[in-house]
Amino acid sequence: MTVTPRTGAAMSSAPKEAAAEPAATEPEDLLALDRQVCFALAVASRSVIALYRPLLEPMGITHPQYLVMLALWEQSPLSVKQLSGLLQLDPGTLSPLLKRLEASGYVTRRRDPRDERALAVELTKEGLALREQALRVPPAIMERLDMTADELGALHRSLTRVIAAAAP
Amino acid sequence: MTVTPRTGAAMSSAPKEAAAEPAATEPEDLLALDRQVCFALAVASRSVIALYRPLLEPMGITHPQYLVMLALWEQSPLSVKQLSGLLQLDPGTLSPLLKRLEASGYVTRRRDPRDERALAVELTKEGLALREQALRVPPAIMERLDMTADELGALHRSLTRVIAAAAP
DNA sequence: GGCTATCAGTTTGTGTGCAAACTATTTGCA
DNA sequence: TGCAAATAGTTTGCACACAAACTGATAGCC
Numbered sequence: 442m443t444v445t446p447r448t449g450a451a452m453s454s455a456p457k458e459a460a461a462e463p464a465a466t467e468p469e470d471l472l473a474l475d476r477q478v479c480f481a482l483a484v485a486s487r488s489v490i491a492l493y494r495p496l497l498e499p500m501g502i503t504h505p506q507y508l509v510m511l512a513l514w515e516q517s518p519l520s521v522k523q524l525s526g527l528l529q530l531d532p533g534t535l536s537p538l539l540k541r542l543e544a545s546g547y548v549t550r551r552r553d554p555r556d557e558r559a560l561a562v563e564l565t566k567e568g569l570a571l572r573e574q575a576l577r578v579p580p581a582i583m584e585r586l587d588m589t590a591d592e593l594g595a596l597h598r599s600l601t602r603v604i605a606a607a608a609p
Numbered sequence: 610m611t612v613t614p615r616t617g618a619a620m621s622s623a624p625k626e627a628a629a630e631p632a633a634t635e636p637e638d639l640l641a642l643d644r645q646v647c648f649a650l651a652v653a654s655r656s657v658i659a660l661y662r663p664l665l666e667p668m669g670i671t672h673p674q675y676l677v678m679l680a681l682w683e684q685s686p687l688s689v690k691q692l693s694g695l696l697q698l699d700p701g702t703l704s705p706l707l708k709r710l711e712a713s714g715y716v717t718r719r720r721d722p723r724d725e726r727a728l729a730v731e732l733t734k735e736g737l738a739l740r741e742q743a744l745r746v747p748p749a750i751m752e753r754l755d756m757t758a759d760e761l762g763a764l765h766r767s768l769t770r771v772i773a774a775a776a777p
Numbered sequence: 778g779g780c781t782a783t784c785a786g787t788t789t790g791t792g793t794g795c796a797a798a799c800t801a802t803t804t805g806c807a
Numbered sequence: 808t809g810c811a812a813a814t815a816g817t818t819t820g821c822a823c824a825c826a827a828a829c830t831g832a833t834a835g836c837c
Contacts, residue, residue, distance in 0.1 A: 471747050472740070474679040474695065478761050479657050479672070479750070481768035484697050486654035487794075488775035489647050494795090504647070505823065511642040521786060527642065529652050534824050536787055541822080558785040558832050572640070579639050582647070586774045593646050596771065599764040600649035606754045607656035655824075662825090673793060689816060702794050704817055709792080726802045726815040780837085788829070797819085804813070 482603075492585055496578050500571060501545055505530070505538060507575070513548065514572050518561045520553070547571060650771075660753055664746050668739060669713055673698070673706060675743070678715065682740050686729045688721070715739060 474480055490504045497507050505528075512527045513519060521539070525532050539562055542548045547568035553559040583593070642648055658672045665675050673696075680695045681687060689707065693700050707730055710716045715736035721727040751761070 472679055472682055472743055474676065474683060476765065477676075477679065477747070478765050478768070479661060480676055480679075480696075481765050481772065482650070482654040482657055483672075483676070485768040485771045485775070486650040487697070488772050489650055491795090492775050493647060503822065504651075508642065508645075508648055508651070511640055511645065511648075514640055515642060522784090525785095528648075529655070530823095531825055532786060533788080533826080538823075556785085556833075560786065575640055579645070586771065588770065588774060592767070592770070596764075596767040597644065597646050597649050599760070599767060600646070600653040602756065602760070603653045603754065603764065604649065604656050606756060607653070607660050659825090671792065690814090698793095699795055700816060701796080701818080706793075724803075724815085728816065778837100780835100782833100782835080784831100784833075786830085786832105789827085791825090793824080794822085796821090799818070800816085802814080802816105804811100806811090807809095 489582075489586075492582055493578070496581055500574050502542070502547070502571075505534075506542055506545075507578075509535070509538065509542060510547065510568065510571065510575065513562065513564050513568065514575075518563045520559045520561065522559070524562065542568075657750075657754075660750055661746070664749055668742050670710070670715070670739075673702075674710055674713075675746075677703070677706065677710060678736065678739065678743065681716065681730065681732050681736065682743070686731045688727045688729065690727070692730065710736075 470476060493504050493507065497504060500507075502510065508528055509524060512524055519527075521532050521535055524530070524535055524539075528535075539548065539550055539560075543550050547565055549561075549563050549565055551561055551563075553561045586593075588596075638644060661672050661675065665672060668675075670678065676696055677692060680692055687695075689700050689703055692698070692703055692707075696703075707716065707718060707728075711718050715733055717729075717731050717733055719729055719731075721729045754761075756764075
């Protein structure tokens with residue numbers, strides 16, 4: 442956080458910009474930081490996740506853990522592979538994360554008797570109960586962002602297009 | 610990568626959904642994973658950064674390091690504080706990252722003689738030369754995403770609105 | 778039946794991110 | 808002047824995120 446304004450006084454003198462190229466073949470702003478969509482995406486993602494932090498902290502979970510809980514609240518025994526597909530997260534990321542959720546008492550982890558390779562990740566009573574508190578989160582975020590449902594919907598569709606395009 | 614499809618066979622039987630609430634006060638989809646903007650943002654951010662990976666890897670830098678280079682290509686001696694403001698990244702994140710960029714030979718780190726607290730992060734000759742390769746990155750990404758400049762522009766404006774709203 | 782390829786998770790190593798504690802300067806003010 | 812508060816970076820601890828190597832279990836296939 443502590444978002445500081447975009448422009449600051451130059452650190453030293455040296456105001457001359459790097460220009461070692463022929464200058465004719467040089468689209469000057471192709472590399473401009475403030476028009477990189479990847480940069481805007483990264484900052485927006487981190488900024489929004491930061492909004493969740495104070496709301497999730499009293500629940501004792503992080504934002505990635507919150508996403509896992511959202512998935513489990515929709516369907517409760519899920520394998521690591523299924524969670525990996527739903528959240529588009531690496532199994533190597535989920536594995537320790539799920540252990541932390543288990544340590545927090547929100548899920549259980551046990552092997553599927555029908556396929557000992559698979560792990561059945563299941564909500565505990567506490568995990569299910571946590572949903573009550575979670576219901577207050579999205580409204581709080583939407584109020585904080587102060588954007589209309591239309592705006593958020595349009596953004597969501599844009600993001601979905603990007604995700605689909607980047608997928609394969 | 611290895612983005613797997615959204616739906617997979619249910620792990621076990623247990624198809625019955627958790628429904629322990631009065632059901633009247635229950636907006637069923639408020640917590641639906643696939644309509645959380647925060648989730649779409651996180652996935653889109655990770656997905657797009659993943660597109661950069663194979664392009665940046667031959668340059669020997671990561672995506673956050675690439676963003677630092679973009680900032681330095683616009684203005685070369687920059688302090689950690691200035692970089693922190695421009696990239697909206699914690700100094701505690703930048704500090705080791707800049708040491709890695711220095712170890713890669715792309716920047717130098719030395720104290721500002723006029724204020725020994727400040728660190729002057731400056732491009733090396735190699736760091737400046739890297740810009741030539743970087744010029745090929747944005748077109749490659751845009752082609753990969755297969756989105757029009759209009760679409761990307763609209764997305765960028767939406768993201769900028771979100772960033773501003775989330776800012777504090 | 779037994780062997781091999783595949784599959785599901787886990788582990789390891791590296792690199793972010795962020796909060797909090799810490800160090801070294803510099804500023805500002807009594 | 809002298810010293811407390813503010814400032815700029817660094818360090819530490821924890822939690823992702825991902826690639827690659829590894830382990831155990833299952834599925835095919837002869």
